[in-house]
Amino acid sequence: NAGVTQTPKFQVLKTGQSMTLQCAQDMNHEYMSWYRQDPGMGLRLIHYSVGAGITDQGEVPNGYNVSRSTTEDFPLRLLSAAPSQTSVYFCASRIYNEQFFGPGTRLTVL
Amino acid sequence: GNSVTQMEGPVTLSEEAFLTINCTYTATGYPSLFWYVQYPGEGLQLLLKATKADDKGSNKGFEATYRKETTSFHLEKGSVQVSDSAVYFCARGDGGSQGNLIFGKGTKLSVKP
Numbered sequence: 001n002a003g004v005t006q007t008p009k010f011q012v013l014k015t016g017q018s019m020t021l022q023c024a025q026d027m028n029h030e031y032m033s034w035y036r037q038d039p040g041m042g043l044r045l046i047h048y049s050v051g052a053g054i055t056d057q058g059e060v061p062n063g064y065n066v067s068r069s070t071t072e073d074f075p076l077r078l079l080s081a082a083p084s085q086t087s088v089y090f091c092a093s094r095i096y097n098e099q100f101f102g103p104g105t106r107l108t109v110l
Numbered sequence: 111g112n113s114v115t116q117m118e119g120p121v122t123l124s125e126e127a128f129l130t131i132n133c134t135y136t137a138t139g140y141p142s143l144f145w146y147v148q149y150p151g152e153g154l155q156l157l158l159k160a161t162k163a164d165d166k167g168s169n170k171g172f173e174a175t176y177r178k179e180t181t182s183f184h185l186e187k188g189s190v191q192v193s194d195s196a197v198y199f200c201a202r203g204d205g206g207s208q209g210n211l212i213f214g215k216g217t218k219l220s221v222k223p
Contacts, residue, residue, distance in 0.1 A: 004153070031209060042114075042199060044152070050208055058210065072194035089118050090153055094209055095199040097161065 004102035008059050012108045013081040014108045021083075021105050022089030031094040032074040035088040041050050043090065048073055064076040066103065113137060116200050116214035123190055123221050131185040131217045133174075133200035141203040142178055142220045143167075143183040144211065148197045157185075157198070 007022045025032065033048035035058075045058030050070040063085060065077040078085060083093045091102040113136040114159050123129060135143065141154045146154040158167030160176040160183065172187045183200060200214040 033210070035213075040215055042215040043211075045210055046212075048208060048210060055210070092154075097159065097203065097209055098156050099153070099154075099209075099211065101146075103151075103153045 004091055004100050006089075006105050008105060009103070010106050012110065013078075013108035014110050015082060017079065017081050018077070018079050019069075021078075021089055021091075021107070022070050023076065025073045025091075025093040025100070025104060026072065027093060027095065027100065028071060029093035029095050030071065032068070032089075032092070033058070033092050033099075034064070034066065034074070034076045035090045035092065037090060038087050046076065046089075051098055078107075081107075085109050085110045114200050114202055114214040115213055116198075116217050119197075119216070119218040121217060121219045123219070125192055125221055125223050126189045127221075129185070129187040129190045129194075130217070131154045131198055131200075132216060133183045134204045135183065135186065135200075135218050137181070137202060137203060137205065140178060141205055143174070143203075144201040145172070145174055145183070145185050146199040146201060146213075148199065148216070150196070154199060189217070192221045192223055195219055197212070 004025045030051045034046040035043040047066040049055045089105045092099045117132040144159045145157040147157045158169040160167040163178040201211045204210045
């Protein structure tokens, strides 16, 4: 089991560029989510999904899009990157009440 | 707003010292409570959890007891090791059916030999 995997590990974007952060899990978990981690802020929920074809917004969804076409994959799209989106992004999947986190993607927007 | 409050860090201790990291929460009802640990350069890992009042979660020498009277879930360890150096996050369930979590801001622990 690879668990939750994320790519890329690091990314630098210019303001206005778009990109997709990839997340995959091989545990057949229905629930997946995206968080961002900022210094002194803890983790904040961006979007989540309770199964293929179903997504919903979390606490800080603006500027991000998600889709869930398969159980395994849950990509996060930045449509037009802004410096305020500089952060570390974590994907997670959940079974019962235990969440499993990926290693994170460190994104810098210049 | 954030309804999980942790003590500010960083916390620096000598090896074998006693550790307490305070965590309090506000919530309607009795949410599940968690401690996650993040080692340098890694994602978060579940350290322990408690799902109802008076439950004690424990793992790797760490313990935390769900205290509904004081709405607290303080993390303790009797003798820390250098390998315990990490950031510790307290979290609670958000009360919804999806099982989303609300995290505290994290407490960085550094243990010196």
